[in-house]
Amino acid sequence: MTFSWLDLLTTILGLAYIILEYRASIWLWAVGFAMQSLGIVLYYEKGLYADCGMEFYYLAMTVYGWWNWARRGKRGTRNEERETRNEEREARSELPIRHFPLRLALLWTAITLTAWATIYYFLVTFTDSRVPVADSFTTALSFVGIWALARKYLEQWLIWIVVDIVTCGLYFYKEIPFKASLYGLYVVIAIAGYHKWRKMMKNEEKSR
Numbered sequence: 001m002t003f004s005w006l007d008l009l010t011t012i013l014g015l016a017y018i019i020l021e022y023r024a025s026i027w028l029w030a031v032g033f034a035m036q037s038l039g040i041v042l043y044y045e046k047g048l049y050a051d052c053g054m055e056f057y058y059l060a061m062t063v064y065g066w067w068n069w070a071r072r073g074k075r076g077t078r079n080e081e082r083e084t085r086n087e088e089r090e091a092r093s094e095l096p097i098r099h100f101p102l103r104l105a106l107l108w109t110a111i112t113l114t115a116w117a118t119i120y121y122f123l124v125t126f127t128d129s130r131v132p133v134a135d136s137f138t139t140a141l142s143f144v145g146i147w148a149l150a151r152k153y154l155e156q157w158l159i160w161i162v163v164d165i166v167t168c169g170l171y172f173y174k175e176i177p178f179k180a181s182l183y184g185l186y187v188v189i190a191i192a193g194y195h196k197w198r199k200m201m202k203n204e205e206k207s208r
Helices: 005-022 028-045 049-070 085-091 102-126 132-150 156-173 177-207
Strands: none
Touching: 005 028, 005 177, 028 049, 049 102, 049 132, 102 132, 132 156, 156 177
16 A cells, blocks of 8 residues: 555545535635545546546536625515614525435436446446446446535435445555545544534524
8 A cells, every 4th residue: 555645645634624614614615626636637547437436527517606606695575675774784695504405416416327327338448447336336426426515415414425335445456545535524524514514504594
């Protein structure tokens, strides 16, 4: 097993990322952009081609996520325009935490399964990947996970729990120990994050 500075550095950034996500801080997107940029190089070196390609999608989603979280959660009405400045600032909050819409569940399930099959075929046919099933699965499921995070859906945590468990085992197998350990920690934080976000969502609903 060889030591990798990229492994260690992306692990440190990943820890900062998950802490910011736990706190529902918009700065997670800035940290994520740096982490994913370095991840492209790391995953390519380790032969995790699906993860490498996924990082480009992540980069695009960090820009979208930042914009979507920063925009106003609701527009002011005529009555709100007559309120004081402090009241208007409160009305223009960041995007609120919401539930994943049930009407989209079937669509995203189909997208995930299709992406999994497509990525698996690509890895088996065009690369020398030794872990095509796990690599393609975590990549496909991450498509919906990062989108759900950008939309600030509570259930994104449940998606990441599954991704993190599989990724932890995969990275230990591919000799990326720091990142593997980080994903093990991610599982614990994701469980705590789900409960924290659910509480935050209830508090936001009460304050409206």
